Amino acid sequence: MPLDWTDLQHFVALAREGTLSAAARTLGVDHVTVARRVAALEQATRLKLVDRRARAYALTDDGRRLVQAAGPMEQAAFAIERSVVASRPGLGGEVLVSAPPTLANRLIAPRLVELRRQHPAIAIKLIGEKRIASLNRREADIALRLSRPKEQGLIARKVGRFGFSLYGAPDYLKETPQHELGFIAYDSSMDTAPQQQWLKMIAGPRPIVFQSSDLESQAAAARSGLGLAALPDFLGQSDPGLVRLDSGGGNISREIWLVVHRDLRRTPLVRAVMGFLIGCVASA
Amino acid sequence: MPLDWTDLQHFVALAREGTLSAAARTLGVDHVTVARRVAALEQATRLKLVDRRARAYALTDDGRRLVQAAGPMEQAAFAIERSVVASRPGLGGEVLVSAPPTLANRLIAPRLVELRRQHPAIAIKLIGEKRIASLNRREADIALRLSRPKEQGLIARKVGRFGFSLYGAPDYLKETPQHELGFIAYDSSMDTAPQQQWLKMIAGPRPIVFQSSDLESQAAAARSGLGLAALPDFLGQSDPGLVRLDSGGGNISREIWLVVHRDLRRTPLVRAVMGFLIGCVASA
DNA sequence: AGCGGCATGTGCGAAAACTCACAATGATTG
DNA sequence: CAATCATTGTGAGTTTTCGCACATGCCGCT
Structure with a gap:
């Protein structure tokens, strides 16, 4: 009788994430379950696949071979999804949208009501994370x-x-x-x-004078008169507690790209949400 | 959270086998389990995948699309196995060997003891069926x-x-x-x-005068004086109750091919069994 | 050196899944 | 046309599986 595909799924997740807990999170189960299923797979294959080390699991040679063989299987599973x-x-249905936090909060979230009015059956799940979600792994649809x-299979469009x-507080300026001006910046991870x-x-x-990973925090700090922050204009202009300073040293701008997987680009549901998102950022 | 791979596995098995019962057999579970898992997959995807018809399940359009997308996944799963x-x-370990029934019974089975003496840890599972087992699906290893x-990925060697x-009974001849001689043949499926x-x-x-799908039955009938049967020489020559008749009309012979999947050809375990099998048929 | 965060292991109770047995239905065959 | 075979559906009982809570251990930071 064949191997249990769920065992393989859990093992692949463990191999990719590195820890039981992380794998459990992506699978939506308890970490104990991952441990149990990997143990079951080891018993079914009669191979030792992982070395139980203190902080994280390490794959054995056999484990690495199995992961390599299972890679195509996982890709196929994502294609199925x-x-x-x-x-x-x-x-109708749920669409997962990933966007940088500030874009999500300021440009998209306020206008979700419009989308809902036009397409009441569409439920958007908006993931505002700095981490770039993998469209291949279907961590997001758009x-x-x-x-x-640069990933394979993805369609990107400048929108x-x-x-x-x-920007700074008027009084501060x-x-x-x-x-003597002080500045507010990202933390060093964004250097x-x-x-x-x-x-x-x-x-x-x-x-x-202040570093934060979050643009909203930087804006709040600037608003309170702590210093000057580099903020997107769509954020700074709409904030009555901030005024724009002509830096003199030229300006900078960033492009917004709309990304979708090739397999989904023609889906009516996805197309509708894409149209909505384009409307959101066009005003920026 | 991702789809349950076991649900996919059961659905693919159902799509391939056509019936719940057959799918359940290949998976080693009860047919009720297959039905339940397919229902679970339908709920998870919110798609109607099968039409419950009386005697067998029919796939819907969505079901066919899903099967098509799942094909690579199943191939990958077999590659993993x-x-x-x-x-x-x-x-050491179990090796699945598929061979035509007569070859299995007459040439291989009697000499398994030799293999066991030489390699006590090897356990052979000999499948003597006329149906050709799929090496790709790992219904057999050799x-x-x-x-x-003609299948892809297989290594074949004339051995x-x-x-x-x-052959007939001496008295009968x-x-x-x-x-007035009567003849003993295969049934029409072997025409x-x-x-x-x-x-x-x-x-x-x-x-x-007699048709049978089984060579052993044909030999037994010939032995009892019913008529003449076309038997492999390795079978007829060793049977004291049969004598060979010079047919005059030329002779016929068939080749024996040893087939193994490319992925397994270098495995020591498989190589050992292959060597044993070559020894079995070389004497034919 | 102490502490907080994160990861893994264990035991137990609850829930879900599986198997088994039987009934019903439909197709094929003699 | 009846009978038989194979399949699917249903219900009950039992096994298994899962998740939770807690304990333990390691790393990094102050």
Whole structure:
């Protein structure tokens, strides 16, 4: 009798995520279940697949071979999930949308009511995470990204652009001389982002007084008079507690890319949501 | 959360086998389980995948699409099973061998004891069926066939040849004039087999007095004096109750092919069994 | 060095899945 | 046309599987 495919599924998830807990999260089960199913697979194959180490599991040679053989199976499983979504008739069902947090909160979320009015049966699940969701693994059906993705099988389309400017509280700007201005930046994990490098260039020798991974926090800090933050114009312009400062040092802008998997691009449901998203970012 | 792979496995089995019962047999579960898992898959995908008809299930359009998408997944699963077998270390474990019934009974089974003496840890599961087992689906690890297979990924090697001759009981041959001889043949499902066509050519207008799908039955009938049967020489020669008749009309012989999947050909365990099988048929 | 976060292992209770046995239905065959 | 075979459907009982809660252990940070 054949191997249990669920055992394989759990094992592949463990191999990809590295830990029982992470694998359990992606599978929507308890970590104990993952451990049990992997043990079951080891017994069914009579192979030792993992070394139980303290903090994380390590695959044995046999385990690596099995994962390699199982890679195509997982890809096929993802293709099936996409096929299921693509088969959904009409304009009803759940669509997973991934977008950078600020885009999600400021441009999309406020206008979801419009979509719901037009297509009451569409339920959007909006994932506002900085981590780029994998469309291949169907962590999302549609994604908004700030750069063109390079992955296989994905269709990307430039749908908008927005500029960054320096924003601060009006009182702060009035009271503070140019050379004493403080700056608000991303944390160092974003050092490679263009807007971060642009901000640091503008700041020059002047101090960075606050770092946050979250743009909303930076905006709030700027609003309270802590310093200047590089914010998207769609965020800064609409905030009555902030004014735009002409930085003098040129401006920077980023593109917005709409990304969808090839398998889903013709699905009515997905197309409807894509149209809605384009409307959201066109105004930026 | 992702689809349950076991649901997919059961659905694919149902689609391939056509009935709940047959799918349940290949999966080693009860037919109720297959029905329940397919229902679960329908609920998870929110698609109607099968039409419950009286005698057998019929796939809907969505079901067919899903099966098509799942085909690669099943292929990958079979590849994994082969990979598991190929990973087995040393000369121990179970090997599934498929061979035509007579070859299995007469050439292989009597010599299994030799293999067991040489490699005590090898357990052979010998499947003596006329139906050709699929090596791709891992219904068998090694197969002996009477013709070269055309399937992808399989390695075939000619390992022997055996001739057919007419055999009958000595008394029957002495007492019966040539033109009154009766013949013993396969049933009509084997009409395309060369030995069957050869027998009918020899028989000419003379009657076929008995048909059986089983060579052993034909031999037994011939032994009892019912008529002449076309038997492999390795079978007829070793039977003291039968004598070979020079048919005059030329002879016929069939090749024996040893077939193994490419993924398994280098596995020590499989190689050992292959060597044993070659030894079995070389004497034919 | 102490502490917080994250990961794994264990025991138990609850829930779900599976098997078994039997009934019903429809197709095929003599 | 009856009978038989194979399949699907239903209900009951039992096994198994799963999730929760807690304990333990390791790493990184202060």
